[in-house]
Amino acid sequence: MNDLLVDAFVLREQVREKYREVASDPGGEHHFHTGRALAARLDYPATIVDALPEVAVESFAGVGNPFVLGDLQPGERVVDVGSGSGFDSIVAAGQVGHTGRVIGVDMTEEMLAKARDNAAALGLDQVELREGLAEALPVDDGWADVVISNGVINLCADKAAVFAEIRRVLRPGGWLQFADIANGRPVPIEAMRDIDLWTG
Amino acid sequence: MLEQTGFVEVEVGPAWDTFGGARGEAKARAYEVYGYPFLARSG
Numbered sequence: 001m002n003d004l005l006v007d008a009f010v011l012r013e014q015v016r017e018k019y020r021e022v023a024s025d026p027g028g029e030h031h032f033h034t035g036r037a038l039a040a041r042l043d044y045p046a047t048i049v050d051a052l053p054e055v056a057v058e059s060f061a062g063v064g065n066p067f068v069l070g071d072l073q074p075g076e077r078v079v080d081v082g083s084g085s086g087f088d089s090i091v092a093a094g095q096v097g098h099t100g101r102v103i104g105v106d107m108t109e110e111m112l113a114k115a116r117d118n119a120a121a122l123g124l125d126q127v128e129l130r131e132g133l134a135e136a137l138p139v140d141d142g143w144a145d146v147v148i149s150n151g152v153i154n155l156c157a158d159k160a161a162v163f164a165e166i167r168r169v170l171r172p173g174g175w176l177q178f179a180d181i182a183n184g185r186p187v188p189i190e191a192m193r194d195i196d197l198w199t200g
Numbered sequence: 201m202l203e204q205t206g207f208v209e210v211e212v213g214p215a216w217d218t219f220g221g222a223r224g225e226a227k228a229r230a231y232e233v234y235g236y237p238f239l240a241r242s243g
Contacts, residue, residue: 032218069238171242177237177240183232
């Protein structure tokens with residue numbers, strides 16, 4: 001018996017389609033903010049964002065800032081779950097430096113391609129982008145010192161499975177620092193079963 | 201859910217008005233949806 005509120009496969013396809021649009025048309029009509037204006041709203045330092053080319057920022061579509069509760073340390077190994085166009089992976093790469101590693105994982109081909117181009121253009125050889133799902137990360141057990149994520153887990157039908165997978169890739173005592181949305185008012189069960197509400 | 205899945209020392213930071221002024225603002229306001237930073241250690 002599947003007790004998830006929505007069909008995980010259908011939701012995943014709708015999310016993938018939405019973020020294809022964000023990759024190809026970042027300034028289009030989305031239900032959320034994108035790009036530099038969003039980064040400023042979410043307290044990313046202007047000194048970091050202003051130094052990046054437009055193509056590295058324009059498809060940023062996070063819901064918060066996973067770095068506000070703690071900076072990463074030089075040399076750390078980081079996994080970015082749902083790395084999108086690579087904005088947070090790039091920020092993470094700046095913090096861990098060239099002795100660290102950042103593996104960005106995303107399921108949307110267009111986002112992965114954009115993230116790879118962005119990392120290469122910036123000379124960030126410590127960043128690697130891999131295709132995969134939050135529920136099945138293509139990362140070895142206990143590899144990561146830190147897992148970051150931004151606005152992704154809320155889009156996954158089985159959140160417990162995602163958190164279990166994140167624990168699998170973290171070393172014992174490793175940290176999860178992420179940003180996501182939460183509601184202060186209960187959402188009716190019928191609305192939670194409305195898959196369109198999840199994606200926009 | 202973080203603690204149920206084995207994380208400890210869970211911390212939640214202050215909210216952002218993530219959807220303010222965006223097309224999704226009305227839905228976000230209806231359910232008081234905001235963005236938050238979370239920090240947790242794998243126990």
